[in-house]
Amino acid sequence: MPLDIAIAQFRPSKGDLDATLDACAETILRAVEQEPRPHLVVFPETALTGYFLEGGVREQAIAAPELLKALNERVGGDADGVDIAIGFYERDARGIYNSALYATLGPGGGILHVHRKVFLATYGVFQEERFVEAGAGIRAIDGPPGRIALLICEDGFHSVSGTLAALDGASIILILSASPARGAAPGAGVPGNLVRWDALASAIAAEHGVFVVVSQLVGFEGGKGFAGGSAAYDPRGHRLLAGPLWEEALLPVRVDLDDAARARTEEPLFSDLERSWTRLLVNSPGSGVRRPAPEDE
Amino acid sequence: MTGAWPPPGVAVARAPDPADASPLDIDTDLVRTWLVQFLREEIERRRGFRRVVVGLSGGVDSALTAALCAEALGPEAVLALLLPYRTSSPWSREHALLVAKKFGIPTRTIDITRAVDGYLDEFEPEAGGHRRGNVAARQRMIVLFDQAFKLSALPVGTGNKAERLLGYYTWHADDSPPVNPLGDLFKSQVWALARAIGVPAEVVDKPATADLIQGQTDEEDLGVTYPEADLILHHLISGLGPDDLVEAGFERRKVELVAGRLEGTHWKRHLPTVAMLSPTAIGEWYLRPVDY
Structure with missing residues (x-):
């Protein structure tokens, strides 16, 4: 079944929640005017606030229901039934998280899932563990368009994240990212971090036979540039599109989720993984139930 | 990117080399x-x-x-x-x-x-x-x-x-x-x-000259040329030590000169040191980015 997605390569008005919510709503309304009308609009990580907030997360974090309510109020009825995935700093009773909301807009909709970033980037320019809590896990959900998993930025750098999403049945993985541009070596024509993203996302798609959508933030924050360069990959790892650098864009991509099953049949890496996963877990270091390896016996 | 071989933009790990400015x-x-x-x-x-x-x-x-x-x-x-x-x-x-x-x-x-x-x-x-x-x-x-x-x-x-x-x-x-x-x-x-x-x-x-003193040039002032200093600095701030560079063939005098200036001027790349007295000290506890 074809699924039309709009990747919203987006630049927030940093620290101005109302203005950014307005811009998000305008982006959604522009997306649903497109032909074909998208089933799903995918924003980047921290689209609501910008990424580098430091202690400002305390002022900018909001609850997931509050975010959905604010978007519904702004888009009115024109986007009813459309799904959104959007990155934001989330507040709940226990703490603040770097999260991605997956929801259906309109009165018949609601929140389907909130993924909280598991792997918090805390090195070099990144300080996430100082300011937000880590999410507990990675899972897929049955969205109206199919079984979907969400990852946030560094989640995608760990191959286990794509593995867990695929094992939970995802045929499409949405990666919401805010990746500060770095590296300007000649060759690719894009910042080095985007070369890395291209390799990572393509590998996740091809290994698990899933579609991968990477939605990237745009804009400069204190000298650190988010370059855009969003992309989508088919279940064989081929890039379907690449977004422009440095500017906002609404990027339509049509995927046929049945193609994920076909790719898995052609190259049954996923079924090999499913068969071996439990045995690998039991025998993995730290499992506490490690069985003796043949050479130990 | 996808489809090209060798993949462009992917750096090949190489030992530091004073004759190789490609980094x-x-x-x-x-x-x-x-x-x-x-x-x-x-x-x-x-x-x-x-x-x-x-x-x-x-x-x-x-x-x-x-x-x-x-x-x-x-x-x-x-x-x-x-x-x-x-x-x-x-x-x-x-x-x-x-x-x-x-x-x-x-x-x-x-x-x-x-x-x-x-x-x-x-x-x-x-x-x-x-x-x-x-x-x-x-x-x-x-x-x-x-x-x-x-x-x-x-x-x-x-x-x-x-x-x-x-x-x-x-x-x-x-x-x-x-x-x-x-x-x-x-x-x-x-x-x-x-x-x-x-x-x-x-x-x-x-x-290059700061032109603060008549006839001065940066490279005479510094005792090393910019291409040499740039490459040494690149390797030093990428995690190599002065001895690693000397072993790789960089001239010891220049490595030590550049490393000495680098190590001696960290203070110059910071805002003034403020006495911290509270758990709300600006820039220590109270952290907000420049564009917030």
């Missing part, structure tokens, strides 16, 4: 666009300014900065300030005017001699060249910031990464403008980008 190679088209976008966003979008002032010295750093500002904001939105002192080389002025003409940037000349000498001649006549140079550099910033205030413009800085890492600048002078496009480019990268963007060869190819 400093940059895609000048990419960096040019990157910095133009940076200037537009940091100046216009984040700070709400439409104009900038740049001190145009006649050297390559300020020439490139002014050219990037002109591309980002339009040349009419840039005012290049020529701020000579009585000992400044006449070539500095010639080259600054050449750059301004090439990029269509308006200029204004404000001679700082009386301002500098008004202090030095009356109160500190025995001050040597180094102190006079520092006073001149700070006086230039007084003019730059005052002109910026008058014009509702933003001062743009011009310091490069090599100068910053070597501490080869006047603290709270050259480094004080709030926006700086070149601060993460080594000097040899500045040269490459300046050539690509069309900065006149007379400016790019001449020996």
Whole structure:
């Protein structure tokens, strides 16, 4: 079944929640005017606030229901039934998280899932563990368009994240990212971090036979540039599109989720993984139930 | 990217080599666009300014900065300030005017001699060249910031990464403008980008000089050439130690000289040290980014 997605390569008005919510709503309304009308609009990580907030997360974090309510109020009825995935700093009773909301807009909709970033980037320019809590896990959900998993930025750098999403049945993985541009070596024509993203996302798609959508933030924050360069990959790892650098864009991509099953049949890496996963877990270091390896016996 | 082999942009791990400057190679088209976008966003979008002032010295750093500002904001939105002192080389002025003409940037000349000498001649006549140079550099910033205030413009800085890492600048002078496009480019990268963007060869190819003391050049002052210093600095801040570089064939005297300057000037790359008394100390506990 074809699924039309709009990747919203987006630049927030940093620290101005109302203005950014307005811009998000305008982006959604522009997306649903497109032909074909998208089933799903995918924003980047921290689209609501910008990424580098430091202690400002305390002022900018909001609850997931509050975010959905604010978007519904702004888009009115024109986007009813459309799904959104959007990155934001989330507040709940226990703490603040770097999260991605997956929801259906309109009165018949609601929140389907909130993924909280598991792997918090805390090195070099990144300080996430100082300011937000880590999410507990990675899972897929049955969205109206199919079984979907969400990852946030560094989640995608760990191959286990794509593995867990695929094992939970995802045929499409949405990666919401805010990746500060770095590296300007000649060759690719894009910042080095985007070369890395291209390799990572393509590998996740091809290994698990899933579609991968990477939605990237745009804009400069204190000298650190988010370059855009969003992309989508088919279940064989081929890039379907690449977004422009440095500017906002609404990027339509049509995927046929049945193609994920076909790719898995052609190259049954996923079924090999499913068969071996439990045995690998039991025998993995730290499992506490490690069985003796043949050479130990 | 996908489909190309070998994959472009993927660095091959190599041992450091004094004859191999390729780690400093940059895609000048990419960096040019990157910095133009940076200037537009940091100046216009984040700070709400439409104009900038740049001190145009006649050297390559300020020439490139002014050219990037002109591309980002339009040349009419840039005012290049020529701020000579009585000992400044006449070539500095010639080259600054050449750059301004090439990029269509308006200029204004404000001679700082009386301002500098008004202090030095009356109160500190025995001050040597180094102190006079520092006073001149700070006086230039007084003019730059005052002109910026008058014009509702933003001062743009011009310091490069090599100068910053070597501490080869006047603290709270050259480094004080709030926006700086070149601060993460080594000097040899500045040269490459300046050539690509069309900065006149007379400016790019001449020996770099702070022009604070008559006849001075940076490389004589430093005791090492910029290409050598850039490469040593690159490896040092990428995690290699001085002994690793000497073992790889770098000249010990130069490695130690560069490492010494790097290690001795960390303070210069920070804001003033503030006594922390509370759990809400600014920048220690109370943390908000510059653009928040």
